[in-house]
Amino acid sequence: MRKKIVAGNWKMNTSIAEGELLANQIDFLTSTLDNDVQIIITPPYTHLQKVGMVLKDHKSKVELAAQNCADHTSGAYTGEVSVEMLKELTCKYVILGHSERREYYGETNETLLKKINLVLSAGLKPIFCVGEKLEEREANKHFEVVASQIKEVLYKLRGVEFANVIVAYEPVWAIGTGKTATSDQAEEMHAYIRRVIADKFAQYADETPILYGGSCKPSNAAEIFSKENVDGGLIGGASLNAQDFVTIIKSF
Numbered sequence: 001m002r003k004k005i006v007a008g009n010w011k012m013n014t015s016i017a018e019g020e021l022l023a024n025q026i027d028f029l030t031s032t033l034d035n036d037v038q039i040i041i042t043p044p045y046t047h048l049q050k051v052g053m054v055l056k057d058h059k060s061k062v063e064l065a066a067q068n069c070a071d072h073t074s075g076a077y078t079g080e081v082s083v084e085m086l087k088e089l090t091c092k093y094v095i096l097g098h099s100e101r102r103e104y105y106g107e108t109n110e111t112l113l114k115k116i117n118l119v120l121s122a123g124l125k126p127i128f129c130v131g132e133k134l135e136e137r138e139a140n141k142h143f144e145v146v147a148s149q150i151k152e153v154l155y156k157l158r159g160v161e162f163a164n165v166i167v168a169y170e171p172v173w174a175i176g177t178g179k180t181a182t183s184d185q186a187e188e189m190h191a192y193i194r195r196v197i198a199d200k201f202a203q204y205a206d207e208t209p210i211l212y213g214g215s216c217k218p219s220n221a222a223e224i225f226s227k228e229n230v231d232g233g234l235i236g237g238a239s240l241n242a243q244d245f246v247t248i249i250k251s252f
Ligand code: PGA
Pocket: 009, 170, 174, 175, 176, 177, 178, 213, 214, 215, 216, 234, 235, 236, 237, 238
């Protein structure tokens, strides 16, 4: 049985106080849930300590993740945050390769390979994002683009390392736009991603969680999650409202 995961990506939103409140609300609303969904929240760096303390104090089932990490272990890298620092803040996961990082901060597959290796060697789990832009889908290049994102980073890992990777398919045209991929489009790509993974890591492909991201919300989550190869969601906007986020979690 593959793990079901719903991860909230808060991006650069909320004050620290709002973040603490949101974490408290999510913890409260999920504390009595008895489904087997792994719940992850990803506040900004500045919130991790306080939010981590909220989760620890409540012995919460909600786990903590970071939105990014440095591509070096330590040293003279002004403005960067290392994986060991994130680990100290009780993060268990790190989102890597989000399209916003690729697009606005020039993250390449080469940088991402360095980061994913650091995350894995620290014993944290990467949530590795892939996805095509609108013009790539329109040119019918979406499969090719996603395959190359997987091959240039994930194929370079050893199988035992790959076993800890969570993949998120996030079509760039669906992120924050209100346009969701249809559940069939999501399933088609998720099944393809699983085949690409199987070509290299046959024994792990079946167990790899593949999350969908891009305007996933309470009104469409159940339909998307009903698909065989969709194992959960990476939720942006809708994860900033505790009620909406929990409704999505309950959509399984
Ligand atoms: P969205 O963002 O749900 O706001 O579209 C998803 C993401 O970027 O992870």
